[in-house]
Amino acid sequence: MSEVLVETKNLVKEFKIRRRFGGGDRFIRAVDNVSITLREGENLALVGESGSGKSTLGRLTLGLLRPTSGNVFYMGKDIWKMTKEEFREFRRNAQIIHQDPYSSFNPVKTIFYSLSTPLLHHKIARNKREAYHMVADLLRRVGLEPPSDFMNRYPSRMSGGQLQRIAIARAISLRPKYIVADEAVSMLDASLRLGIIDLLLDLQKEYGLSYLFITHDLGITRYFIHKGGGKVAVMYLGSLVELGKGEEVIRNPYHPYTRILVEASPIPDPKMAKSRGIPKLRSLDIPSLTNIPPGCKFSSRCPYADTICEKKVPEYRKVDDRLVACHYAEQFKTGE
Ligand code: SF4
Numbered sequence: 001m002s003e004v005l006v007e008t009k010n011l012v013k014e015f016k017i018r019r020r021f022g023g024g025d026r027f028i029r030a031v032d033n034v035s036i037t038l039r040e041g042e043n044l045a046l047v048g049e050s051g052s053g054k055s056t057l058g059r060l061t062l063g064l065l066r067p068t069s070g071n072v073f074y075m076g077k078d079i080w081k082m083t084k085e086e087f088r089e090f091r092r093n094a095q096i097i098h099q100d101p102y103s104s105f106n107p108v109k110t111i112f113y114s115l116s117t118p119l120l121h122h123k124i125a126r127n128k129r130e131a132y133h134m135v136a137d138l139l140r141r142v143g144l145e146p147p148s149d150f151m152n153r154y155p156s157r158m159s160g161g162q163l164q165r166i167a168i169a170r171a172i173s174l175r176p177k178y179i180v181a182d183e184a185v186s187m188l189d190a191s192l193r194l195g196i197i198d199l200l201l202d203l204q205k206e207y208g209l210s211y212l213f214i215t216h217d218l219g220i221t222r223y224f225i226h227k228g229g230g231k232v233a234v235m236y237l238g239s240l241v242e243l244g245k246g247e248e249v250i251r252n253p254y255h256p257y258t259r260i261l262v263e264a265s266p267i268p269d270p271k272m273a274k275s276r277g278i279p280k281l282r283s284l285d286i287p288s289l290t291n292i293p294p295g296c297k298f299s300s301r302c303p304y305a306d307t308i309c310e311k312k313v314p315e316y317r318k319v320d321d322r323l324v325a326c327h328y329a330e331q332f333k334t335g336e
Pocket of ligand 1 (some may be wrong): 298304306309325329
């Protein structure tokens with residue numbers, strides 16, 4: 001089995017919010033006691049509705065945010081206990097692809113400038129001439145040919161799909177081991193999304209990358225896991241509710257929230273579509289992080305909630321080789 005690359009232990013991130021009419025400080029907990037592990041060359045798809053804490057968790061694993069408590073380890077080392085030099089090396093190895101490629105590039109700099117600057121800064125290229133050849137190779141690698149057509153263009157002169165390929169080229173340019181793809185395909189036309197996922201997975205095979213693939217879209221998760229394998233982690237209001245082998249979680253989810261997400265996601269092949277007859281949500285409204293229900297966070301929406309759920313926070317239960325945060329996880333193991 002490959003080495004553990006990235007690990008979080010009991011990770012918590014709170015943000016201070018201002019009260020409108022004064023009063024003491026108030027905090028929301030965007031990430032609540034989250035522990036995940038990602039091995040070298042492995043995928044972890046992180047799924048959940050908007051506001052579930054997925055992006056905050058992704059940024060915590062990159063050292064872009066400091067946790068309120070808990071730890072982030074990279075190759076066994078706590079990233080916040082690293083020396084300056086170790087942290088710099090970690091940041092070179094841990095990259096991000098953002099949702100909106102247009103906002104992640106400087107609009108007044110050419111593509112060559114944006115791709116060559118990190119190569120020169122990290123001394124991967126010794127001079128501009130070497131950087132030119134490296135950028136040309138990167139552009140070819142992400143399917144933008146001939147590279148000379150793209151080198152001197154500005155971001156505004158490129159399509160969303162082309163610019164996201166450039167963002168991928170930039171993410172792999174420093175030869176990282178770990179990439180957070182944060183809703184990396186959700187702003188693209190549906191026709192381009194699968195091509196970008198295929199590209200990410202091809203690059204994974206070539207460079208042995210590990211992906212934290214963040215998405216709100218279960219259809220996209222299904223495609224990513226089907227093609228690339230790996231685990232699925234489902235988040236709800238800052239907490240992990242289910243974590244297990246991707247194909248199994250999607251085929252047969254145990255947590256009621258995951259079951260509802262899967263049920264709501266269209267399946268391309270009608271032969272695969274199978275309704276489990278899951279009752280509807282009690283409420284369509286996602287509670288605010290400032291007003292989380294006591295007990296199970298999902299209890300205000302869960303069709304199976306009872307009085308225990310409304311009082312007692314469910315602990316993680318190990319069902320098969322899966323972690324499920326539900327008092328009744330074993331009962332929801334439906335089998336096929
Ligand atoms: Fe639903 Fe209760 Fe399970 Fe929470 S603990 S998911 S409310 S059944």
